[in-house]
Amino acid sequence: MKLVFEKSVAGRMGLRITKSDVPTGIHLRDDLLRERPAALPELSELDVVRHYTALSRLNFGVDTHFYPLGSCTMKYNPKVCERIARYPGFAHLHPLLPQLRLGGMLTQGALQVLYEMDLMLREICGMAAFTMQPMAGAHGELTGIMMMAAYHRDRGGKKTTVLIPDSAHGTNPASAAIAGYTVRTVPSDTSGLMSIEALGKMLTDEVAGVMLTCPNTLGLFNPWVKQICELVHGVDGLAYYDGANLNAIAGRVRPGDIGFDIVHLNLHKTFGTPHGGGGPGAGPVGVCEKLLPYLPVSVVVKRQDGTFALEYDRPKSIGYIAPFYGNFAVILKAYIYILMLGREGLERVSENAVLNANYIKEKLKAYYDLPYPQICKHECVLSASRQAEHGIHALDIAKALIDMGFHPPTMYFPSIVKESLMIEPTECESKETMDAFIEAMIEIAKKAETDPDSIKAAPISTPVGRLDETAAARNMDIADL
Amino acid sequence: MKLVFEKSVAGRMGLRITKSDVPTGIHLRDDLLRERPAALPELSELDVVRHYTALSRLNFGVDTHFYPLGSCTMKYNPKVCERIARYPGFAHLHPLLPQLRLGGMLTQGALQVLYEMDLMLREICGMAAFTMQPMAGAHGELTGIMMMAAYHRDRGGKKTTVLIPDSAHGTNPASAAIAGYTVRTVPSDTSGLMSIEALGKMLTDEVAGVMLTCPNTLGLFNPWVKQICELVHGVDGLAYYDGANLNAIAGRVRPGDIGFDIVHLNLHKTFGTPHGGGGPGAGPVGVCEKLLPYLPVSVVVKRQDGTFALEYDRPKSIGYIAPFYGNFAVILKAYIYILMLGREGLERVSENAVLNANYIKEKLKAYYDLPYPQICKHECVLSASRQAEHGIHALDIAKALIDMGFHPPTMYFPSIVKESLMIEPTECESKETMDAFIEAMIEIAKKAETDPDSIKAAPISTPVGRLDETAAARNMDIADL
Amino acid sequence: MPFISNTDEQRKEMLAEIGLSADDLFMDIPRELFCKGLNLPEPMSEQQVRGHLAELAGKNYVNLTLFLGGGFYDHFIPAAVPELVGRGEFYTAYTPYQPECSQGTLQAIFEFQSMICRLTEMEAANASMYDGGTALYEAMMMALRITGRNKVVMDDSVNPIYRVMIHSYTRNLRIEMVETNNADGLANRQTILKALDDKTAAVLVANPNFFGCIDDFTDLAAAAHEKGALLIVSCYPISLGILKTPGAMGADIVTGEGQSLGMPMSFGGPYLGFMATRKKYVRQMPGRIVGRTTDKQGRCGFTLTLQTREQHIRREKATSNICSNEALCALTATVYLSLLGKEGLRQTAQLCADKASYAYQRLTAIPGVVPHFKSKWFFNEMVLDVPGDAAEVVGRLIEKGFAAGFPLSRYYKGMENSLLIAVTEKRTKQQIGKLAEELEAVL
Amino acid sequence: MPFISNTDEQRKEMLAEIGLSADDLFMDIPRELFCKGLNLPEPMSEQQVRGHLAELAGKNYVNLTLFLGGGFYDHFIPAAVPELVGRGEFYTAYTPYQPECSQGTLQAIFEFQSMICRLTEMEAANASMYDGGTALYEAMMMALRITGRNKVVMDDSVNPIYRVMIHSYTRNLRIEMVETNNADGLANRQTILKALDDKTAAVLVANPNFFGCIDDFTDLAAAAHEKGALLIVSCYPISLGILKTPGAMGADIVTGEGQSLGMPMSFGGPYLGFMATRKKYVRQMPGRIVGRTTDKQGRCGFTLTLQTREQHIRREKATSNICSNEALCALTATVYLSLLGKEGLRQTAQLCADKASYAYQRLTAIPGVVPHFKSKWFFNEMVLDVPGDAAEVVGRLIEKGFAAGFPLSRYYKGMENSLLIAVTEKRTKQQIGKLAEELEAVL
Ligand SMILES: Cc1ncc(COP(=O)(O)O)c(C=O)c1O
Ligand SMILES: Cc1ncc(COP(=O)(O)O)c(C=O)c1O
Secondary structure, eight states: OOOGGGGGGGHHHHHOOOHHHOOOOOOOOGBBBBOOOOOOOOOOHHHHHHHHHHHHTTTTOOOTTOOTTTTSSSOOOOHHHHHHHTOOHHHHHOOOGGGGGGGGGGGGHHHHHHHHHHHHHHHHHOSEEEOOOSSSSSHHHHHHHHHHHHHHTTTTTTOOEEEEEEOOTTTTHHHHHHHOOOOEEEBOTTTTBOOHHHHHHHHTTTTTEEESSSSOOSOOOTTTTTHHHHHHHHHTTEEEEEEGGGGGGTTTTOHHHHHHSSEOOHHHHOOOOOTTTOOOOOEEEEOOOOGGGGGOOOOEEEEEOOOOEEOOOOTTOOSEEEEESSSHHHHHHHHHHHHHHHHHHHHHHHHHHHHHHHHHHHHHHTTOOOOOSSSSOOEEEEOOOOHHHTTOOOOHHHHHHHHHBBBBEEESSSSTTEEEEEOOTTTSSSSHHHHHHHHHHHHHHHHHHHHHHHHHHHHOOSSSSSSOHHHHHHHHOOOOO | OGGGGGGGTOOOOOOOOOOOOOOOOOOGGGGGGGOOOOOOOOOOOHHHHHHHHHHTTTTTOTTSBBBTTTTTTOOOOEEEEEEHHTOOHTTTTTTTTGGGGGGGGGGGGHHHHHHHHHHHHHHHOOOEEEOOOOSSSSHHHHHHHHHHHHHHHHHTTTOEEEEEEEEEEEEHHHHHTTTHHHHHHHOOOTTTTTTTTHHHHHTTTTTTEEEESSOOOOOOOOOHHHHHHHHHTTTTOOOEEEEGGGHHHGTBBEEEEEEOOOEOOOHHHHTTTOOOOTTTOOOEEEGGGGGGGSSSSSSEEEEETSOOEEEOOTTSOOOOSSSSOOHHHHHHHHHHHHHHHHHHHHHHHHHHHHHHHHHHHHHHHHTTOOOOOOOOOOEEEEOHHHHTTTOHHHHHHHHHHHHTTTTEEEEOSSTTTEEEEEEEOOSSSSSHHHHHHHHHHHHHHHHHHOOOOHHOOOSSSSSSSBBBBBHHHHHHHOHHH | OTTOOHHHHHHHHHHHHTTTOOOGGGGOOOGGGSSSSSOOOOOHHHHHHHHHHHHHHHTTTOEEEOOOTTOOOOOOOHHHHHHHTTTTHHOOOOOOOSGGGBBBHHHHHHHHHHHHHHHHTOSSSSSSSSSSHHHHHHHHHHHHHHHHHHHEEETSSSOHHHHHHHHHHHHHHEEEEEOOBBBBBOOOHHHHHHHOOOOOEEEEEEEEEEEEEETOOHHHHHHHHTTTEEEEEOOOOOGGTTTTHHHTTTTTTEEETTTTTTOOOOGGGOOEEEEEEGGGGGGGGGGGOEEEHHHBTOOOOEHHHHHHHGGGHHHHGGGOOOOOOOOHHHHHHHHHHHHHHHHHHHHHHHHHHHHHHHHHHHHTTTTTEEEESOOOOOEEEEEEEOOSSSHHHHHHHHHTTOOOOOEGGTTSSTTTTTEEEOOOOTTHHHHHHHHHHHHOOOO | OOTOOHHHHHHHHHHHHHTOGHHHHHHHTTTGGGOOOOOOOOOHHHHHHHHHHHHHHHHHOOOOEEEOOOTHHHHHHHHOHHHHTTTTHTTTTTTTGGGGBBHHHHHHHHHHHHHHHHHTSSSSEESBSSSHHHHHHHHHHHHHHHHHEEEHHHHHTTHHHHHHHHHHHHSSSOOOOEEOOBBBBOOOOHHHHHHHOOOEEEEEEEESSTTSBOOOOOHHHHHHHHTTOOOEEEGGGGGGBBBOOOHHHOEEEEEEEEEETOOOGGOOOOOOOEEOOOOGGGGGGGOOOOEEETTOOEEEEEEEEGGSSSHHHGGGGGSOOOOOOOOOOOOHHHHHHHHHHHHHHHHHHHHHHHHHHHHHHHHHHHOOOSSSSOOOSSSSEEEHHHHHHHHHHHHHHHHHHEOOEEEEEGTTTTTTTTEEEETTTTTOOOHHHHHHHHHHHHH
16 A cells, blocks of 8 residues: 555645644744754545555454464453543543642542552462553563562672573563573473473572463463472572463462562453554563562552552662553553453453363364473464475465464464464454364365465465565665655 | 344353342333343454444445545545544433523533534524524425425415425425425426426416525536526525535525525535434524524524523424434534634635536546536536446446445436436545546446446455345345344 | 645646636626625634533533433443444445445444344334434324324323424324323323224324333234224333333334434434334335345345335335434444343343332332322333422432433423433432432422 | 353353363362462443543543643644544554554554654664653663663753663663763763763763753764764654754664654553664664565565564564564554644644743743743743742642643752743643743742
């Protein structure tokens, strides 16, 4: 489709700007002004509405398609959350208000949301307290590792290393690294779980902590997770829980009870907030008792008189990691989501998420390799290596699915599985939908043998076919100037 | 696509109903209750969202396509109007409030909108007052004719007939008929205008009035319109102005100045409110001085103290024609639209609407028959009779346009033009858009000669092809029970 | 100009290309017909209109606790309803004259027709009427056509707003209108049967009626049919979540106001009239009708059908003059009913009834507050008599933040003390209790 | 359960089909790890949460007239922006890993990158950062990588919130941070040039800076480049409607907070960090980048590119750990900028400047109210000194319905009397006048 710039017509305007009611054209020194106006498009409101409406229609989204993108927990996003986030009482609230004299009293409603969200997440995860400030999961990881570092610094220990299993999401090593740690990778054993021997060998005094995703990115729950935490604590390290997969155990198992010291959650996964085409999300971080002093400022507290306030005076805090209180509107949506589910709801969520994943796994294992046949949790990882023998790779299967009206699963991650297809249906999807998906997958598996070319040609139903990624990287055509 | 009922799964629920906080299950007499619950679908919120999102994507709308449906004035519908109509201060207002003791004071904002809208429409049309109650154009026609009848009844005259040109929209004769009048049709002359001789002959004492659309449905302005009004007044009849085409002359010519006694407007045409897939609209009716007593109740008045009130005590009124004050939210949107255009805006609207129509007419007249070559107003009517010689009819051209990404013009209306294609671009559309449409029309005209079959096969890009309308009428499959 | 795409540049180009000047565009209009320019306000920016309208909205008291009904109710509207109906593809389209590019609207209307049939237990429904009142009027006209008769019997327990509308519409028609006075809140069998004769085209009744009372018209249906007349029932769709259906009673035409199915009150509109009937009468039904059919490849699709009834084809002989109707409101009701579903609607209706009977107990416990009618069978609305002028009492309660009900004196003489009180699922036990306290206090 | 589609029936079926019991599903988890059930509130219905949250929203004072800025502003947002961004196809999608079914998101991001480049007059931009603060931090890290150096010079006229964030993030890194004190409200040339040496990776400045003062960093760019260091400029995108661009000044990396481009203030987020740089540095840039390419049929399309920089491929060696960013906010900014367009943004920026200078005149006319800095070149925000404690004064004005500004004592010692006052295009002459009156009254 034409770029918005290509639709521009000189002199056209989309919005009437209010006439000035003050003496206009005050003169700023010429050398402080730009030479020509920014080359933004010139369009009517109709042009803009048609352009972006048309663009939206080129997308697959949860509202339009089954979207079993593994590790991303693509739930349905309740419309009521979107509506409430638009309430002027929340949307028009300036973040600096509470920092004015007595300003806290002007934002009691918003502070209550943050405070109660903290309490509910504590209860769900078994942690001593949460910070709502991290603006995504990876940001939460960084925040968590920064607290880990502050803790060790405080105790004078010279810890240099963070251990991370090879099945971990890329953000884990990246976060540990930019926080200043050396990252060492722990291999997985044949059962797909982090190898305890390997871990044992690597657990030295330099180890500041271990980052674990449980269930891991294969959708497998590590039965030794408690022991692992103890091992880590044994070398005075901290156990970090990547909560991106909490949906599998929500309401049943609490990372804090297992022994984890730091937990980050992805509200845009487990708690139903929209993924927005790649954010905004929110990555609250929970910590155990001994890490409380290191939480970022500010912290929302409840006073004796029942009012809420922001606390800044925390000498051991790692400081500011966000300009204010996190992605408030996202936190608000997750807060609503939890209130609507309540206790029983959360248990139903994990039950159905796990049932759906196992249903797909069992229905497809005859047609695709299943490297780890045991019970999975919220997602299952298949391998297309059998199809690869006919030249049909995970990528080809993904593209064929698009033509059949399904968003593809996550491909080639985790990398420890060859030709991996990581399928996460979530609890929101129905048997009918999954049956249709299963049928499609089976048809593709058959076609892989009988008519591989048709799969190689996919997708044909989309506005564009497979794109030349190498040319993209080579040409670096990344802006229309 | 599957019907919503076919997606239903027994026991599934889309909305949690609030638990009752009162003693529940009060017992109504069994024989007053229905035997089994209504067979409504059972779906999750996700099911419902996917179903209706998918349905919406099967539509062409102004937000997605050029929609030059003649006589319907398919303008862009400003998003700000939709937003304001959702303000709780308007949306949550119960219509009976002002009928309570002092209730008028509870709804001053809404009453002010109605009052000022009346004033602005008076100014735009040159009428003495408007009623906002009619819920569509045809409803406005009926209301207008009812006032016509009340006026004549009052003066004891026994008028039985209403004259309507053959080019009129079907609602005109239908409205006059259900109001109790005999309808007689005035033929058009060779120039496409109502024949004045014919009218003169038909103007007898039984004539209660004449209904005129000006510019008419051919998009032609009748230069004798003032004289026509005089002729009608000559037999003590009333001149009715169908304002569905006001967009052509808005801000320039006022029906009241011409001599019309009754005017109805289509806010969903001239004043930019959404067409909603077939309503809701609004059809306010304006009258001249002498018809004021007959306006429907209630009437919004402004008191000396500047407050607004509803007046019911109007002995000569034709009474209630709507439950309350009309389609308030629609009136509100039109009110906003007029405020945003202001005086100059309205003039620009008609100028651009007329320019766009003539541009298309001139660009296409070499390729399609143009029965009335003179300057047109807001729309132009072409004829496909030239193409019909190759077996390509207006219908075929319409379907071919769909495949090329355009909503077709109005077909086969007005019926006085064979194979008519009635094209109304509106002022909102740009030269680029119209040029693309013109190109498509030209390509079709050529194909009609070179490759008629491809046109006969259209549309092929839509979820369904041409439907079997006769079977539809025969089978009367109009409900899934 | 905000809503005009072309630039002056482009206007010049276009005029040049077609060899006209700007003035030429209007040269067909006699000079003397032009006005000297309108006296309208200066154009406002979006920022300005939003400020202006926010101010006006602020002058409307929407924070009263509503016990006001009278046929128009404050029901809960799930957020998904406006979100879906608000998609541009739906609301910026028009009447689906071109089915191939309008299947979204067409299928939704077909689903609406089907849901109305399932709700009312009738065989056929149309795409919508303007509102409940015009729907009832159109039903009456339809009965006149079907029977070829010109007498109508209507009980005054039918919504008085609808009755006055019908009187307006029939003013110039030769129709004999017999209006019967309700018998203790129910349709008056005695007078209705007396008036019912073989010149009678239809009997018009409502369930629940304007007083909220519930009835079973099986007897009236039989009596009407015996005389060759039709029974027309106006109903409140939410109540059909639990109440006996007009279809089951033997009604021939069913109409109603659909506002309660997901539409905000919006100070009176847009609302939604619906109409259902028996298959044999479909060709006399007014309004749009969508039918299911197939294309050449046998794919199922939807299209407007039976258009030969309509004004654009039959002109003065059409079954009605209606053209634009309330399509988007019909879509709203369809989405609303899909979300609530079978069980959700049942529960909602039950909640309304439960809370109303709770209110009945709380309010009639107040000394001096007594039910006006004997019949204790009502749905979610009731008529209670208060000591003194009901209108007065309502006025006093408004100051307490309650719209406590509708005083019936406006439409029924002799009911100066009567208050029509409505309770929906949105009202809480606490609000009802507060109303009782405040009412007792102001008496 | 509202958001779970399957019924008990279906669960049974599915379990049967795969031969498992409900308990089996969790048998891989050691018993002792299960909790005894959570202590969470009872599930609420949609009706209940809407009531509850409306109540909480009511406890937030959003009716104050805002002269509060500090990098986060109350700009006008056209209705079309949320309407379009609110389309399900946009906000229920995720990172466009599958380009063929994500062209909508991808093209929008490409347009965003292009608009950021056109605004800042830079060559390349990424798909977004979390916010203006993390964007500045990432820019600094990027400069360290590019130069292989570890010293950074930052003037304290940069937003103090960003500065404290950078301090937090660099706590465990061996980075030498030199913070210079502004010279009368502008970046302090003297101290910056003194600190700038061949160990310096970057100089960090802002325009307009936190005080609202406008500067031209051409000299600093030259000086930095001479030492092999980069110039990083944090900017306020609305101001670029009229102000000289960082690109024109010779900046190497430009970052900023995009909230002002159509995002509500929402009590602190979600907001939008943006980053632009020179083409030669793209491979060191963090975050997503969308590129334009073609398919086999030569059709132009968009795809994520240069992913070898990113965490999911490079893991601990990635340029950043960022994964989910602020895509929907980037879309919001793109739609906003498309609607305002070239002329609309220019006019909006001019309005902000005009109204600010009007406020400056009105406020400095009050006895005792004086500008804190000599430089009279500011955009839409200014520092004024009031008699007495500025925080006190603000407190008193809140009671009058004004958030009159931000007291600087919180971040700058010695500025106890200083107030940072912001004026956007939304403020009217009348509101400004009223503020002046009230301020004079409370002094
Ligand atoms: C296991 C895991 N950890 C961390 C992340 C990072 O979360 P975010 O994208 O919100 O930064 C993801 C996101 O996909 C994930 O799947
Ligand atoms: C000329 C004319 N008159 C009247 C009408 C009827 O208006 P409505 O559809 O609002 O009833 C129309 C609608 O198309 C029309 O074009």
